[in-house]
Amino acid sequence: MQDKASPRLSAQEIERYKRHLVLKEVGGQGQQRLKSARVLIVGAGGLGSPLALYLAAAGIGTIGIVDDDRVSLDNLQRQIVHDTTHVGEAKVASARDAIGRINPHVVVEPIEARLDAGNAAAIIARYDIVADGSDNAETRYLVSDACYLAKRTLVFGAVGPFDGYVSTFKPHERDADGTPYPSYRCLFPEAPPPGTLPNCAEVGVLGAVVGVIGTLQATEILKEILGIGSTLAGRLLMYDALAARFETLSITWDPENPISGRNPTITDLSIHAATKHNSTCAA
Secondary structure: OOOOOOOOOOHHHHHHOHHHHOOOOOHHHHHHHHHHOEEEEEOOOOOHHHHHHHHHHHOOOEEEEEOOOEOOHHHOOOOOOOOHHHOOOEHHHHHHHHHHHHOOOOEEEEEOOOOOOOOHHHHHOOOOEEEEOOOOHHHHHHHHHHHHHHOOEEEEEEEOOOEEEEEEEOOOOEOOOOOEOOOHHHHOOOOOOOOOOOOHHHHOOOHHHHHHHHHHHHHHHHHHHHOOOOOOEOEEEEEEOOOOEEEEEEOOOOOOOOOOOOOOOOOOOHHHOOOOOOOOOOO
16 A cells, blocks of 8 residues: 555554554554555445454544445344444444444544445545445445456455355556456456345354454455555455365456456446345355
8 A cells, every 4th residue: 555644643542552563563653554544344244343343443544334224133143343222223323333432543434325336436436445345246346346446455255154255356456477466357257147146144144254254354454554464465265164274266367357357348337337236145
C-alpha cells in the first residue's frame, strides 16, 4: 500500500497497542499506518464479524461496513459481532455499536445498502483495501470487478459447512517477475448459474469455521497494510475443518480472463446491472 500521512498515537493508544508496538514488524510507524488506513468490509455477517472485531482491535483508523440486512436470531450462531439485544436492528448499526465498545478510536462508516452496479464503484473508491465477506456469488464478482477497476486490493473469503477459502486479489499490481497478479476471474472466470450453489439455510455451517476464515482475512489485511510477510496474492488458502488441515493452491494470471486479461471485455460494471443476489453458504 502507498504511504500516507501517519497520524500520531495518543498516550491511550500507545497503551492499547503496546503488544503491537513491541513487534519489530509493526512498531510505531506500522501502528500509525494502521490508524491511517481505510478498510471496507462487504457484509456484516459471519465473515464480516471477526473481520470487524479484529480490525477494530488492531487499530484500523476507519472501517466501512456495507450491508442491507437486519440481525436475526439464527445469525447469532456464527455472526459474533451481533448479540441478542440487537435482533431486528440493522446489521451495520449493530456492528458499529460492537466496534465502539471494543475501540473508541476507530471511525465506523455504516452503509446500510446492498452493493450493486450503481453504487459499488463510488463506495469502494473511498477505501484503501476491501474485505469480501458477502454471502452470494453475484456480489463476489461485482466486488472483484469493482476493486480491479478502482485499483483496490481485495481480500476474499468464503466458507462451506466445514471448509473455507481465503485469497488476496490485486491484479492491478505485478509480481517479482513482472507478471500481473491473478484476479478472482482467473480462478473462476464466470459465475455459476443461479441456484447451483448450496444455500446456507439448507446445508448448514459450523459457526466456528466461519470465524477461522474471517480471522484469516483480517490477518491478511493487516499484512497488506503493514507490508509484512508473504502475500496470498497468487495463492488460494484452503481450510478443511474436519481433517484439521490447511492446503495452498497456486493461482496464475489468465491472459484470457475477461477483466484483467490482454483483451478485456469487461471495462465497467454494467455487466452487473441486472444481477439478482441469491444467498449461498458463505456467511
